[in-house]
Amino acid sequence: MLPYASYLRVYEPLHALPAAVRNALRGGTTAVQDGSATLAAEQRTVLTRAVMSSTISIEPASPTDLYVMRREGRTFCCPVDMPLRSWLSMTSLIDTIGGAAAGAIVPPEALALADQQFLRWRRDNPQAVPHIRQVTWGVPRTWFVLVVEDERTRYEADGGASVRYRARILDARRRTAHAHRTLRRTVDDSELLEELSGLGSWLSTFHHDSWVEVDYAGVAQVLSGALDEDHSAREIHSALAAIGRGDLTTAATAYRTFEERWRLVNAFERAN
Secondary structure (H helix, E strand, O other), rough: OOOOOOEEEEEEEEEHHHHHHHHHHOOOOOOOHHHHHHHHHHHHHHHHHHHHHHHHHOOOOOOOOOOEEHHHHHHHEEOOHHHHHHHHHHHHHHHHHEEHHHHHHHHHHHHHHHHHHHHHHHHOOOOOOOEEEEEEOOOOOHHHHHOOHHEEEEEEOOEEEEEEEEEHHHHHHHHHHHHHHHHHHOOOOHHHHHHHHHHHHOOOOOOOOOOEEEEOHHHHHHHHOOOOOOHHHHHHHHHHHHHHHHOOOHHHHHHHHHHHHHHHHHHHHHOO
């Protein structure tokens, strides 16, 4: 696992997946890989596109591009959704640095081609939303609102240790709504409230029997020996509970502990 990205994934039950994925699974044409193999393939694709930016294209998704989770005798899948995620990343880049600067990085004709390809894909997939969100060099504080300490597990992949949380989507939605109500009454932080609101809206687009996964993936490598001492979800929920009862001192202490841990990751980003 590359030591820079963490992931937030939604796994839906089979009957809620796109028809192409259901048909591939039913017909046995999809070779289901374990999560680490799917992640490795996804990261290879991202790296290839990054170093070959002059030939950007939005390629059709393959039904084999998915993560699989088994819970309580049932199978849940998380499509990689690379076409949609690729386009969202590109539009975010353009919004951040401007079209002229983006044109200096990627030839305008390549951007135009990607635009045409995405529009064709979007016409065939008008309701699609990405099942995966990712960030680099850390795990967003709002992701920890979705999960609790008891849902944390440690796992091994590619010879390294990492951490993931898995929660029912109904629990994640409830926790997000509660956090938004609590913070709206007490905290003057429009960016945080907007982020929570957007997260809740995104979760509402998926089937109610789905599962949510917060995966440190390669970011765990930066935490190194501090991984066993990491209790970020507990700290975020402790801060929220303290805010709810008006104990801002305790809330600040819990949040400061959280920030100190992730400052190590931010320092690693600056050094690289």
